[in-house]
Amino acid sequence: MKTIVSLILLFFVASSQPDKKAPSITSDEVKAMVNYLASDELQGRKTGDEGIDKAATYIENQFRSYGVKPYFETYRDEFKIDSINAFNVVGFIEGTDAKLKDEVIILGAHYDHIGYGSAAKSKTSGGRLTETDSIANGANDNAAGTAAVLAMAKYFATNKNNKRSIIFALFTAEEMGLLGSTHLAERLKSEALNLYTMVNFEMVGVPLKDKKYQAFVTGYDLSNMATKMNEYLNETNYLGASEIAIKYQLFKRSDNYPFYAIFKAPCQSISSCDLSNFDYYHHADDEPSELDYEFMASFINKVTLAIEAMSNTKTKEIVMYEH
Ligand SMILES: [Zn+2]
Numbered sequence: 001m002k003t004i005v006s007l008i009l010l011f012f013v014a015s016s017q018p019d020k021k022a023p024s025i026t027s028d029e030v031k032a033m034v035n036y037l038a039s040d041e042l043q044g045r046k047t048g049d050e051g052i053d054k055a056a057t058y059i060e061n062q063f064r065s066y067g068v069k070p071y072f073e074t075y076r077d078e079f080k081i082d083s084i085n086a087f088n089v090v091g092f093i094e095g096t097d098a099k100l101k102d103e104v105i106i107l108g109a110h111y112d113h114i115g116y117g118s119a120a121k122s123k124t125s126g127g128r129l130t131e132t133d134s135i136a137n138g139a140n141d142n143a144a145g146t147a148a149v150l151a152m153a154k155y156f157a158t159n160k161n162n163k164r165s166i167i168f169a170l171f172t173a174e175e176m177g178l179l180g181s182t183h184l185a186e187r188l189k190s191e192a193l194n195l196y197t198m199v200n201f202e203m204v205g206v207p208l209k210d211k212k213y214q215a216f217v218t219g220y221d222l223s224n225m226a227t228k229m230n231e232y233l234n235e236t237n238y239l240g241a242s243e244i245a246i247k248y249q250l251f252k253r254s255d256n257y258p259f260y261a262i263f264k265a266p267c268q269s270i271s272s273c274d275l276s277n278f279d280y281y282h283h284a285d286d287e288p289s290e291l292d293y294e295f296m297a298s299f300i301n302k303v304t305l306a307i308e309a310m311s312n313t314k315t316k317e318i319v320m321y322e323h
Contacts, residue, residue, distance in 0.1 A: 021159060023304035025151040027293035030300065033062075033150055034205070037111065037143035038288045044136040046115030047173040047180075048084035055111050055146075056089050059170050062150050063091040066157040071167055079183045081173060088180045089170040093156050095311065097163035105311055106167045106198040106267075107152055108181065108255050109145030110174030113138030117284040139288045140278055144205030144296060146170055151300045152307060162311035164196060171255045181255035185262045197225065197310065197318050198267035200256040204299055205291035206278050213240025215272040215299060219251035223266040223320045232309035233302060244274040266318045272299065 036042075036058060043051035060075045068091035071077075076087040089111070095101030117136035137143075153168045167188075171180035188195070204215065217226040220241035230238050244250070250269065251257065259267035272295075273281075280286040310318065 023151075023155050023301040023308075025155070025297050025300050025304075027297040030147050030151065030296045031288070031291075031293040033147040034139055034143045034291060034293075034296075035288050037146055038137040038139035038286075040133065040135050040137065042137075044115040044117070045111065045113040045138060047081065047086050047112045047176055049115060051115075052112055052172065056087055056170075056172075059089045059111060059146070059150065063089070063153060063168070066154045068093060068153045068157045068168060077184055077187065081176065081179055086172045086180060086183075088172055088184050090184065091153055091168040093153070093160070093162065093166045093168075095163045095165040096160060100163040100312075101165045102194050103164045103196045103316065104167055104193055105162075105164055105196050105307065106169055106259065107149050107201070107307065108169040108171060108198060108259075109149045109201040110142050110171040110180065110255055111146040112172045112175055112180070113141065113143075114175050114282060117282060134284050136282065136284055137287050139286050139291055140203045140205035140273060141281065141286055142174070142202060143288075144203060144291060145201035147296070148201040148204055148300050148303070152304050155304050156308075156311075161308060164311040166307075166311060174255055178255055178258055182258040185258040189262050193263075195259070195263045195265045195267075196316055197265060198256055198259040198263075199225075199307065200254055200267070200269040202250075202254045202269045202271045203273035203278070204271060205296060206273060207292055207295040208272050208274065209277045211240065211242075213237045214302075215270050216240050216242035216245055216274065218242075218245045218254070218256065218269040218271070219260070220245070220268075221321070222251070223268065223318060225266050225268050225318050228318050229303075229306040229310070232306045238302065239270065242271075242274050244276065245271075264320065266320055270303065 071090040071092040173179035226239040
């Protein structure tokens with residue numbers, strides 16, 4: 001009798017929860033995105049080339065299919081680099097809370113890469129020839145981060161459970177010196193955007209080896225971002241600090257940095273690659289076949305939960321430490 005009562009009670013409690021879906025991007029979905037973005041057809045997505053135009057069109061089509069709106073008049077945030085036409089791709093999901101929606105979280109990743117790599121050539125992996133061309137496909141750097149941002153765009157567009165607004169920004173010309181992110185940060189600053197945080201995804205295609213954390217946050221000591229995100233996940237060390245990131249000042253070397261420099265808000269990159277766990281940085285062999293899609297899907301679903309929590313707190317809990 002007691003069991004039946006408990007069961008009924010459990011059923012009642014369970015069914016009275018709001019209809020909430022946990023983030024559930026699959027490894028196949030992530031793989032499909034990376035397979036296209038890092039395909040030979042896109043020729044290494046160099047800013048100014050035809051391949052990056054195709055990548056931008058793909059991102060636009062994904063946004064459209066999810067119901068993500070353009071942040072500006074169109075998805076493309078266009079600017080010139082000398083005579084080159086360059087464009088970030090920027091989507092938007094408005095927050096659900098009348099007040100909090102004025103506070104904005106930017107989720108970003110660069111979608112450009114370097115075009116052709118110097119290192120051509122063939123290698124064998126398990127007896128098979130894996131690469132014979134010199135296209136730098138940029139699967140880990142940074143089709144992986146791009147896929148992470150697209151997956152989150154899909155999640156929030158489907159669930160509409162973010163009180164704060166979210167901008168999804170895919171940057172061009174990172175490889176030319178953070179030019180796309182610098183352009184967008186300046187443009188948004190000139191429009192007086194109320195930026196809460198900027199979270200950038202850089203090389204999240206392979207798991208770290210022999211680390212206590214699953215990914216690291218650059219500029220770990222500058223804010224409580226990692227601590228707060230771990231807290232939102234009920235984890236002690238899902239996101240950690242990396243000695244490599246500190247040594248090479250990775251905080252200043254990706255698209256989070258222009259946002260930090262211009263807004264002085266918590267703007268940081270999350271990565272699972274400290275170069276000790278990936279041999280093909282800026283190499284023709286940074287191919288889709290080298291990534292771990294089970295890891296990627298699990299990482300993306302986890303971080304999405306932390307972003308969801310970040311978008312819904314009553315106050316701006318993530319802050320820069322004073323120095
Ligand atoms: Zn990169």
